Amino acid sequence: MKHRSALWFWVFVGPFAAGLALFTYVPLLWSVGLSFFDAQNTVTPTHFVGLDNYTAMLRDDAFRDSLKTFLVFTAFIVPTTYVVSLTLALMVNRVRWARAFFRSVFFLPAACSYVVAALVWKMSIFSGVRFGLANTVLGWFGTDSVAWLATPDPPWYWLVLITVRLWLQAGFYMILFLAGLQRIDPALYEAAAVDGARPGWTVLRHITLPQLRATSVAVVLLLVVNAFQAFDEFYNLLSDARGYPPYARPPLVYLYYTALGQGQNLGLGSAGAVILALVIAVVTVAQARWLKLGRTDADG
Numbered sequence: 001m002k003h004r005s006a007l008w009f010w011v012f013v014g015p016f017a018a019g020l021a022l023f024t025y026v027p028l029l030w031s032v033g034l035s036f037f038d039a040q041n042t043v044t045p046t047h048f049v050g051l052d053n054y055t056a057m058l059r060d061d062a063f064r065d066s067l068k069t070f071l072v073f074t075a076f077i078v079p080t081t082y083v084v085s086l087t088l089a090l091m092v093n094r095v096r097w098a099r100a101f102f103r104s105v106f107f108l109p110a111a112c113s114y115v116v117a118a119l120v121w122k123m124s125i126f127s128g129v130r131f132g133l134a135n136t137v138l139g140w141f142g143t144d145s146v147a148w149l150a151t152p153d154p155p156w157y158w159l160v161l162i163t164v165r166l167w168l169q170a171g172f173y174m175i176l177f178l179a180g181l182q183r184i185d186p187a188l189y190e191a192a193a194v195d196g197a198r199p200g201w202t203v204l205r206h207i208t209l210p211q212l213r214a215t216s217v218a219v220v221l222l223l224v225v226n227a228f229q230a231f232d233e234f235y236n237l238l239s240d241a242r243g244y245p246p247y248a249r250p251p252l253v254y255l256y257y258t259a260l261g262q263g264q265n266l267g268l269g270s271a272g273a274v275i276l277a278l279v280i281a282v283v284t285v286a287q288a289r290w291l292k293l294g295r296t297d298a299d300g
Contacts (some may be wrong), residue, residue: 031270033270034270035267036049036050037269039266040263041264041266045267053268053275054271056268057268057272057275058275062249062254063272066250066251068164069248069250069251070230072226073161073250074224076158077166079097080162081165081166081169082220085171085174085176086177086212088170088171089174089207090204092174092178103175103178107174108171109167110168110171112168114232118164118237119236121233122237134146134148143212154246155248164233165233168233173222177212184207189203192207220287222272224284225284226288228280231250235256244257254272
């Protein structure tokens with residue numbers, strides 16, 4: 001009987017495990033291996049260079065600038081998404097009728113492709129010509145059209161990048177907050193009302209936010225990791241027939257051009273990817289320790 005159970009286990013799990021190993025772990029290990037070789041225009045290098053690729057990447061101003069771009073993007077998108085998604089969750093949680101409808105409406109953008117959303121933002125809403133929606137609204141007030149994505153000064157492209165990412169992911173994190181809100185014991189709010197606490201900021205600060213601590217930590221961690229992985233909206237919004245501009249290049253866009261651009265230096269690209277993965281791991285662990293993820297009140 002145990003042998004038969006084990007057989008059925010591998011029947012169902014085997015194809016998934018094989019696909020995961022073939023398309024995830026093998027390329028991952030191969031990329032790590034390439035980072036120690038001179039792998040320009042080849043995936044089967046023979047010239048071992050040790051840590052030279054890592055040194056070159058860390059000394060590359062463009063790579064360091066890409067990390068700065070990530071920091072700016074994170075500084076905007078993480079708190080903005082947190083506040084908007086929490087606000088939506090609080091509003092939907094208070095609705096007495098059609099709650100499922102509003103929950104579905106706000107969540108639907110999460111199912112949209114980042115590429116499609118970026119193209120809609122680029123060609124319809126924030127088009128640089130006067131027929132774009134944003135410039136049409138500005139024209140109603142007598143303001144000249146704005147080239148939202150064409151110039152780095154002023155950096156209006158950040159408004160486009162932040163709003164498209166916010167629209168795409170706020171609904172998903174709203175669902176996480178809704179799940180956390182529904183786990184809060186209503187007796188806490190009743191006790192607060194008996195003690196004279198006014199509904200609003202006082203209840204939010206002293207009851208709702210402390211009870212949502214675990215959910216908030218998870219949301220912040222996911223937001224930071226997803227910001228590191230930003231690629232689709234940057235590439236599809238800012239690139240054109242002439243290529244990608246020299247500003248606002250997040251790490252993945254820079255590594256894409258390093259490994260698959262004209263030089264096709266897979267060694268440097270792989271080294272950069274390993275550095276980025278290590279940075280994500282260090283930031284995630286440090287953030288988890290700072291936010292005391294997994295600790296209970298008894299642990300101090």
